[in-house]
Amino acid sequence: GSQVRTEMTRAVVLEEKNVLRLRDIDVDEPFTADDVRIDIHSVGICGSDVHYYELKQPMILGHEASGLVTQVGENVTHLKVGDRVCMEPGVPLPNSPSVLRGQYNLCRGLRFWATPPPAYATNLTNDPSWGAGHGCLRASVVHPGAFTFKLPDNVSLDWGAMVEPLAVGVHSCTKAHIRPGDVAVVSGAGPIGMLTTMAALASGASHVYVIDLNPRKCQVAESLVPGCVTGVHIGAVDPVQAILEATNGRGADVIFECAGNHKSAQLTTKYAANGARIMLIGCPPTNPVLDVGDMQVKELSVQGVFRYANVYPQAIALLGSGKIPLDSIITDHFNFDDSVKAFDYMVKPDDHTIKSVIHVKSE
Amino acid sequence: GSQVRTEMTRAVVLEEKNVLRLRDIDVDEPFTADDVRIDIHSVGICGSDVHYYELKQPMILGHEASGLVTQVGENVTHLKVGDRVCMEPGVPLPNSPSVLRGQYNLCRGLRFWATPPPAYATNLTNDPSWGAGHGCLRASVVHPGAFTFKLPDNVSLDWGAMVEPLAVGVHSCTKAHIRPGDVAVVSGAGPIGMLTTMAALASGASHVYVIDLNPRKCQVAESLVPGCVTGVHIGAVDPVQAILEATNGRGADVIFECAGNHKSAQLTTKYAANGARIMLIGCPPTNPVLDVGDMQVKELSVQGVFRYANVYPQAIALLGSGKIPLDSIITDHFNFDDSVKAFDYMVKPDDHTIKSVIHVKSE
Amino acid sequence: GSQVRTEMTRAVVLEEKNVLRLRDIDVDEPFTADDVRIDIHSVGICGSDVHYYELKQPMILGHEASGLVTQVGENVTHLKVGDRVCMEPGVPLPNSPSVLRGQYNLCRGLRFWATPPPAYATNLTNDPSWGAGHGCLRASVVHPGAFTFKLPDNVSLDWGAMVEPLAVGVHSCTKAHIRPGDVAVVSGAGPIGMLTTMAALASGASHVYVIDLNPRKCQVAESLVPGCVTGVHIGAVDPVQAILEATNGRGADVIFECAGNHKSAQLTTKYAANGARIMLIGCPPTNPVLDVGDMQVKELSVQGVFRYANVYPQAIALLGSGKIPLDSIITDHFNFDDSVKAFDYMVKPDDHTIKSVIHVKSE
Amino acid sequence: GSQVRTEMTRAVVLEEKNVLRLRDIDVDEPFTADDVRIDIHSVGICGSDVHYYELKQPMILGHEASGLVTQVGENVTHLKVGDRVCMEPGVPLPNSPSVLRGQYNLCRGLRFWATPPPAYATNLTNDPSWGAGHGCLRASVVHPGAFTFKLPDNVSLDWGAMVEPLAVGVHSCTKAHIRPGDVAVVSGAGPIGMLTTMAALASGASHVYVIDLNPRKCQVAESLVPGCVTGVHIGAVDPVQAILEATNGRGADVIFECAGNHKSAQLTTKYAANGARIMLIGCPPTNPVLDVGDMQVKELSVQGVFRYANVYPQAIALLGSGKIPLDSIITDHFNFDDSVKAFDYMVKPDDHTIKSVIHVKSE
Ligand SMILES: NC(=O)c1ccc[n+]([C@@H]2O[C@H](COP(=O)([O-])OP(=O)(O)OC[C@H]3O[C@@H](n4cnc5c(N)ncnc54)[C@H](O)[C@@H]3O)[C@@H](O)[C@H]2O)c1
Ligand SMILES: NC(=O)c1ccc[n+]([C@@H]2O[C@H](COP(=O)([O-])OP(=O)(O)OC[C@H]3O[C@@H](n4cnc5c(N)ncnc54)[C@H](O)[C@@H]3O)[C@@H](O)[C@H]2O)c1
Ligand SMILES: NC(=O)c1ccc[n+]([C@@H]2O[C@H](COP(=O)([O-])OP(=O)(O)OC[C@H]3O[C@@H](n4cnc5c(N)ncnc54)[C@H](O)[C@@H]3O)[C@@H](O)[C@H]2O)c1
Ligand SMILES: NC(=O)c1ccc[n+]([C@@H]2O[C@H](COP(=O)([O-])OP(=O)(O)OC[C@H]3O[C@@H](n4cnc5c(N)ncnc54)[C@H](O)[C@@H]3O)[C@@H](O)[C@H]2O)c1
Ligand SMILES: [Zn+2]
Ligand SMILES: [Zn+2]
Ligand SMILES: [Zn+2]
Ligand SMILES: [Zn+2]
Structure with missing residues (x-):
């Protein structure tokens, strides 16, 4: 597959434990025939994003995201440029025993956005971005088509960012x-x-x-x-x-x-x-x-229970049917430029707050 | 247990194939310590009630019913006089292999309202009403407490009569x-x-x-x-x-x-x-x-699938939660005195008709 | 049903905590049309029989038994006099919610051989033997046919007594x-x-x-x-x-x-x-x-997991197929007259011992 | 991954409907880092091998095989050269929806040895051998490590070839x-x-x-x-x-x-x-x-049911435990050179015959 290198990009970077910064960072992310490229729109802030990790290198935060498809690999048949999508942040190793059993969330080599990979997993690939464990709080990501899901017309991109915790x-x-x-x-x-x-x-x-x-x-x-x-x-x-x-x-x-x-x-x-x-x-x-x-x-x-497997299409269908109205769940909104403020707020939010969403793309 | 004989009672009687009459009939129904007596309120008309059986003796129709408890056997602890209830029309043989496996709907000795019992089942009991297979389109019935269920306050007696087909x-x-x-x-x-x-x-x-x-x-x-x-x-x-x-x-x-x-x-x-x-x-x-x-x-x-087992409490709970609003399902209402007319109508009902309910007790 | 009172009978009686005696005791056990009477042959000694209970009245021990049918109630169709059988020691209340769900082992009113019934359960019946919680270490017992199971010809009565722990x-x-x-x-x-x-x-x-x-x-x-x-x-x-x-x-x-x-x-x-x-x-x-x-x-x-439900026929079938050969499991044998010695031995048995069996009927 | 082209190889080739020949054929089979190369030892003859297909090009038969690993791709960690193995003949498309659900046998793009791929599937890959649908009746095959399974020491290579139908x-x-x-x-x-x-x-x-x-x-x-x-x-x-x-x-x-x-x-x-x-x-x-x-x-x-998914390790474990002794199943043996004779025999075998095995490697 062709490898198109992602340019220097503005992102919410966890520099080291407790030190968060919105800055430009170099993300070296290959693009294969099985991938799509997505312009990020909304990103939810999750409990696990807030209590910070010990890191080996700076890591981009964010794992609850929606956006718009801008490029489609030749093997990806279910998506096209312009599709409104949300993404499953965890990607297992192809054909691992857990994957074949339908338990890909339990795959030991799973890479998950904004999660530093364990030692035994880092050697499984040469992908430098995977080594860092980068998340999605940035303008654009490359992601496998198999873990990227089209949203129905009546599901907003903000709701789309909530599919991850809902899952x-x-x-x-x-x-x-x-x-x-x-x-x-x-x-x-x-x-x-x-x-x-x-x-x-x-x-x-x-x-x-x-x-x-x-x-x-x-x-x-x-x-x-x-x-x-x-x-x-x-x-x-x-x-x-x-x-x-x-x-x-x-x-x-x-x-x-x-x-x-x-x-x-x-x-x-x-x-x-x-x-x-x-x-x-x-x-x-x-x-x-x-x-x-x-x-x-x-x-x-x-x-x-550990995260989820095979439930994104199911959760999206429930959103599309109106059976899980998320308006009362998304209580707070932030601009991308206020990301650090947003994280600071979520450390001890007001009682009314359930979920905060960062709008990476300002409309 | 004491046996209180039910008096002569007015009922919708299938005399023979295709001959239906509202008339007085003698029902000899024992009352045991495990039973309750219920005054019938609403009875739904079901497809199976309409295409008539070959009978050995006249049989009272009706198997989708709700009503009010008027007498409670001493072993019955979950009900009291005045409770609004609906009843499961099928009663299995105690401790039969199917019952012990939780599949009481498959019990070969099951007796079901308004269903003439098969030859092999009639000998299992001396209860004369069971031999006839009488249903519930009459003023009052005796029924085992274990198959009688209290309705929540926000579920009407008409909805209660619909629990049977909903189940x-x-x-x-x-x-x-x-x-x-x-x-x-x-x-x-x-x-x-x-x-x-x-x-x-x-x-x-x-x-x-x-x-x-x-x-x-x-x-x-x-x-x-x-x-x-x-x-x-x-x-x-x-x-x-x-x-x-x-x-x-x-x-x-x-x-x-x-x-x-x-x-x-x-x-x-x-x-x-x-x-x-x-x-x-x-x-x-x-x-x-x-x-x-x-x-x-x-x-x-x-x-x-064959009828239902262990789902009455579940169906009633869903009605109570408002998740299955039945108002659009009950399209037609009849008085008890018009019962024969109601059955005649249901042989070829208008397209708008879903379910018809007979009100045994006029309010 | 007819009630035939059991005579004074020799039994292994737990008089009070830690005091065990083989003596005559009066057991008042009704016989109904749903019951069978069984002459006890072999009884296994179980861990729970050994660590003694606090009691309100003397209780006969033993719950792992096999024997020969000597009387058959008129409603019992699957057994006849002379059948070699084993018995499920726990009998639930007919039509209790747990029974109808196929989880009769979880029935709160379950009576179990050699287990003093809990306070809330004793009032559920007038059967005096049930109040004591008597077990089966005696010449003969009355038991519901629904919980009595015929052994195949190639399964010995000693193996039959092991169906309980195997279950x-x-x-x-x-x-x-x-x-x-x-x-x-x-x-x-x-x-x-x-x-x-x-x-x-x-x-x-x-x-x-x-x-x-x-x-x-x-x-x-x-x-x-x-x-x-x-x-x-x-x-x-x-x-x-x-x-x-x-x-x-x-x-x-x-x-x-x-x-x-x-x-x-x-x-x-x-x-x-x-x-x-x-x-x-x-x-x-x-x-x-x-x-x-x-x-x-x-x-x-x-x-x-709590005991068993619906597995006696399955366990017996596995014994009949030779798939679970129990000869190496039954390591020690005792005569009925040596019952107290047997219990004393099982408090701290030799390492070779797995299960001991008491032969109530000496051949 | 490196691509080592397989040489001209002797194989059992179905030339066209009903015309079978043992002859040299050119198999262009890439070898990737996820693959192993296996020298074929035993191949079972299956009912489906016998009733011949309509073909677009000549196809090598055989899908029930065992053999010895001769080369191991760098990503394959559970196998080494010399391992005695058997192979699952069906390989799904990585990350297809069916694979992620644990139902890889139902993957529409599955390629299966000795099965001409359906039209919609041929375009999914550029692998020429896949286009032909070649099977394993030849000296050596390249196969994904994820679908290659080590045999325990006490399971013979002939038994190994039977894992496919046993599965x-x-x-x-x-x-x-x-x-x-x-x-x-x-x-x-x-x-x-x-x-x-x-x-x-x-x-x-x-x-x-x-x-x-x-x-x-x-x-x-x-x-x-x-x-x-x-x-x-x-x-x-x-x-x-x-x-x-x-x-x-x-x-x-x-x-x-x-x-x-x-x-x-x-x-x-x-x-x-x-x-x-x-x-x-x-x-x-x-x-x-x-x-x-x-x-x-x-x-x-x-x-x-359609073939199998995730059961090779389970079937092999049962063989290893001695719970499924296959000696009485393998009734007939043939040398590789007699392969055509073997297929002819299996069209209408003697009543004693259950399975025939072809020994590709003569010992
Ligand atoms: N298993 C998984 O895959 C998975 C995925 C996401 C989150 N999680 C975990 O789920 C948990 C919840 O996540 P969250 O973001 O909602 O956390 P949160 O801290 O925002 O919410 C926890 C809530 O529990 C309440 N609580 C605390 N102690 C309680 C008690 N004794 N009884 C009742 N309520 C109590 C708190 O008041 C608070 O409202 C966290 O532990 C998180 O790590 C697990
Ligand atoms: N299994 C059970 O325990 C159980 C319980 C109750 C009812 N039933 C059965 O369920 C069925 C439905 O009961 P009902 O009272 O709703 O019956 P109904 O006759 O009122 O409804 C049947 C509907 O099916 C439609 N229909 C007919 N042919 C069709 C086709 N080829 N494709 C699509 N639709 C078609 C009809 O137009 C009608 O609207 C009956 O056969 C009844 O005997 C079974
Ligand atoms: N759930 C039920 O329905 C049910 C039914 C019957 C018995 N039981 C229970 O099952 C248990 C076993 O019954 P049993 O009659 O075989 O008891 P047992 O005391 O004869 O056997 C227990 C065995 O466990 C071993 N052991 C102790 N500590 C251990 C450890 N840390 N690791 C590994 N092994 C250890 C002992 O050496 C002994 O061999 C008991 O607790 C009993 O009450 C439960
Ligand atoms: N579902 C799958 O994934 C899968 C996989 C492999 C094979 N198969 C199929 O399984 C079937 C069996 O395969 P096989 O190789 O053992 O076939 P086979 O033809 O060798 O055996 C079929 C047997 O069925 C007997 N038989 C025929 N009619 C019968 C009847 N009416 N009642 C009882 N027995 C009868 C025959 O005498 C014969 O012994 C085939 O149809 C095959 O295509 C399916
Ligand atoms: Zn999250
Ligand atoms: Zn009905
Ligand atoms: Zn026991
Ligand atoms: Zn086969």
Whole structure:
């Protein structure tokens, strides 16, 4: 394949731990017949972008993006110049055992935007940009066509940038095998919990109980899909009692841990129904203690989930059908020039904030 | 348990094939500690009620019912007098192998309202009402508490009577393992197809293509959940071409055959995506020919479904959440005294008609 | 149904915590049309029989039994007098929500031989024997036909008594969805671990790594199915390293925790392959800490299992096919008169011992 | 990657329909960093090799092969020169939607040894050998490392050549979700039926009823795993009655159609148990008529299967564990020089013949 080198480009660069700068940087990104080039439009700011990494070299941030196709490799048949698209930030090694099994998110050689690759992975390729782990907060990226998805006309580019975090929720709901009418719990009403709540309702749950320490988050959650969400403010009520009472003692059928907290995780087995599936999305700094007794007498299963695989088309279809309206999720907007300010704000955002979006391309 | 004999009661009685009468009839129905007594409020008229059976003795019609609890057996703890309820019309034999496996709908000794029991089943019990196969189009019935379900306050008794046909759709969606965002097809837009369309959308499908010969039915289907349903009028367009085009050549992920027609069934493998699940709900008079080649190169599965098991609570929860609004489904209302007229009408109803409800209790 | 009172009978009675006696006791056991009466032949001694309960009244021990049918209730059609049978010791409440869902092992009102019923369950019935929680170490029992299973001619009554603990393994293997050729680990080579090892191999596993602290147990495990089991002596080798090396770094596909120890449970996520299923069979006194990181990057699931449901016919079929030869499992035999000696021995048995059987009926 | 052109090579060439010749042919096969080169040892003759294709150009036959690695591309880490291997004959397009979903067998661009590529697929690559659809009946092949699998020391190269047809059975058993102890039926005792019988027993089935028109095939099937297989000679007994009687009226839990005959396929719903899964492996020239009534009252599922995906490592592990002894399957051996004779023989082989193997490399 022909290799067209990307020019010097303006980008949001993490120079070293905690030092963020908007500056020009040289990105050496090959373009093959399997790739497309995309002009970036909107980029969401994610929790993981904010708590900074130790780096070996400066790295461009950003992994939740949408944009416009400007060049199409000859092997790519499903896209054309001008298409409005969003991109899956993780690209696995072709034909790796995990890929062939349909679990490409678990591929050990996966490269993921704005994530410094582990030592064992860097040697797998000679691509210098991959060595740095560069993300997408820049004017344009080269990306494999297989991981680039056309947006329907009624899905905006801002919504398109939200497909990445939404995909976490949709993947969890897919793996949870929600049966139509199931009662769900989401513990932790950060952006991931909010999106998972909407995904669970779109996936067949009849009601979601959303637990949080912050009463304001509980209220916001209730407003997302009125009548289908009950906020459970952990300071005001006992969540176990509240959920058991609301379900006539039966408990919740599917549970999504989105707080990233060991106490939140430990509570799940208490309000779980017989045969419930508990999905661990949150990444707790301290590991939870598992109540084996609860897990046995109710035959519970606890399932770890890691990002997503094969759910971008599904999440986009749900956006296109209007079943997951994201307007209430995107609460804050920033210009590209204010990117550093945006990241600073997201370290400790106001309670009303769910997701912030940076507009790389100013309209 | 104490046995309280039901008095002579006014009921819609099928005297013999094609001869229907509203008259008094003697129903000898025991009441045990596991039972409740319910005053019937609304009863839906179903396709199967209309094409009449050969009978050994007169049989009361009706199997889609809601009502008010008037007496509660001592072992029944989840219901009380005055509760608004709907009832599952099929009751399996306790501890039968199918029951223990969670497939009680497949129990060979199942007794089902308004269904003359097969020869092998009649000897299983001494209950005279069971021998007749009586249904629920009468003032009051005795029913096991385990198959009687409380309705939420925001679900009307008319909606409650619709839980039975809705449960057919919800059961199919449960067994189809719809993944969030899947594209669905419903072939046949009769009442079962309409309810299955709504169930599929509530269960995670992003869009439903509804196929019918009747253009009016296609329009009605589109109006059920605007923006999420596309009618496919089989006379105007080629359904295979239409569905493949709409899905960029991929086809549909889940398919519900609700026409009860062998041509409709045979077409399903043509517009199915790789790995699609085809649910056979309709009961075709002529059996379809299965295209094994299609089924192999796309690894399709074709699954027969029979009524429902364990989905009443799930369907009721979806009604309570507002995810399946039934107002557009119940198109016609009749008084109990006009029951025979109602059945006559439903033999060849107007195109606007989806479901008719008889009000046994006049308000 | 007719109620035939059982006479005063000789039985192994737990008088109070730690006090065991073989003596005559009065058992008031009704016989209904759904029941059979069985003369007990062989009874296995189980770990849970040995660590004694706090009791409200004396209780007969024993829950792993086989015998001969001596009386058949009129509703029972699949058994006749003289049939060689084994019995499922747990009987759920008819039509309870768990039963209807096919999860009767999770029924809150389940009565289980030699298990004092919990407070909430005792009031559910007037059966006095149920109130005591009596087991089967006596000459004869009355049991529901639905939970009594005919043994094939080539399965001995001693093997029949082993169906109960084997069912724990078969149920776990069923829930683990073993794919043909999967690599399995069993952690803990007590009787449950040994039987689960055999069940896993019969269920499609290609190889089982059996971990134990006791090198003798590891050797015994290897001898069960030569060439298909590798003992992993936790004192001599690092089990994580050993299993990863043996699987070319991939790890185990299915893992059965049978040690009942939190360290054993915690280790499972370390040698698990991507997408592995970890089945928690053992009941650890101290709860394990769950490594959420491992569970996420490998998308592991951890599933609690509780006894069994719907697996007796399956386990019996596997015994009949010769796929699980139990001769090496039944290591010790006792006469009924030596029952107390047998229990004393099983508190701290010799390393060669796997299962002991008491012969209630001396031949 | 470097491209080393394969020299003129002796091969079994299908010149045109029905004209087979052992002759020298020029194979232009590039070698990339992801490939290995293998000296072919044993090649099985398959039913599909025998009924000849219409061709555009001469094509080398053979797709069931084992051999020795002679060259290893730099990206291939799990193989080394001298390794004894077998190869998966179908190679999908990297990152195609089917591949990413773990269904690479359904990839529309799949290239498969000895299968002329369809028109739409030929343009996908410039590889001339791919355009011809050449198979492996020649001295040496170049193959992607990702589809080349090391054999354990205790698995012979002849057994290795059988992994391909065995994989069809293992894949079907994997998709059938056999529960431990299930009763299976295999209809059609050709090589595929024989291997599927062994795979089903190794995957947890307790017993297999093997149906065939030919009594000799039924006897051979019974001899494969003595005590676990019952031949059902369709001329001597009614298979439906025989299977229902043997299962006390319940029927079979999993059914594998391996006859490739519509009558065999139609019969499956008659002896199926409630909830049974029917796997369509055979490719019938005439399509079967599906009994929808049977499929509904028993909630049967009928699943098409196409070759295999992700089962080579699993099948090889089962061979290594000794759970599928193939010695009785490989009934006939031929030298490479007698290849044409071998194919002629296999058009109408003796009844004792199951599989024939050609030894490309004479020892
Ligand atoms: N598994 C994956 O692939 C994946 C992907 C994305 C994010 N994550 C993880 O998901 C988690 C959530 O992400 P986020 O961006 O929404 O985080 P966030 O920190 O913004 O939100 C967490 C929320 O949990 C609440 N919370 C804290 N302790 C709680 C408790 N004990 N009970 C209930 N609620 C509690 C907080 O008040 C907050 O509202 C993080 O741990 C993140 O690392 C995982
Ligand atoms: N499996 C079960 O448990 C179950 C339960 C209830 C109903 N059913 C069956 O479901 C079917 C549907 O029930 P209903 O009450 O909606 O019936 P209906 O007759 O009212 O509706 C059938 C619809 O299919 C359309 N149709 C006919 N041929 C068609 C074709 N070739 N392609 C597309 N559409 C076509 C008709 O125009 C009509 O609108 C019936 O066969 C019924 O017996 C099955
Ligand atoms: N879930 C259920 O339904 C169910 C049913 C029956 C038994 N059980 C439980 O299963 C467990 C096993 O029963 P058993 O009768 O075989 O018990 P056991 O005590 O005889 O066997 C336990 C074995 O585990 C070994 N072990 C201890 N610590 C270990 C460690 N850290 N790593 C590896 N091996 C270790 C011991 O040496 C011993 O051989 C018990 O906890 C029992 O209560 C559960
Ligand atoms: N789905 C796939 O991926 C796949 C892969 C390989 C082979 N196949 C197909 O599997 C089938 C079997 O392959 P094979 O090589 O074993 O074929 P084969 O022709 O050697 O064997 C077929 C057997 O079926 C028996 N048979 C014929 N009619 C029967 C009937 N009505 N009932 C019972 N038995 C009957 C024959 O006597 C014969 O023994 C073929 O159709 C083949 O094309 C499919
Ligand atoms: Zn993110
Ligand atoms: Zn109906
Ligand atoms: Zn036990
Ligand atoms: Zn083949």
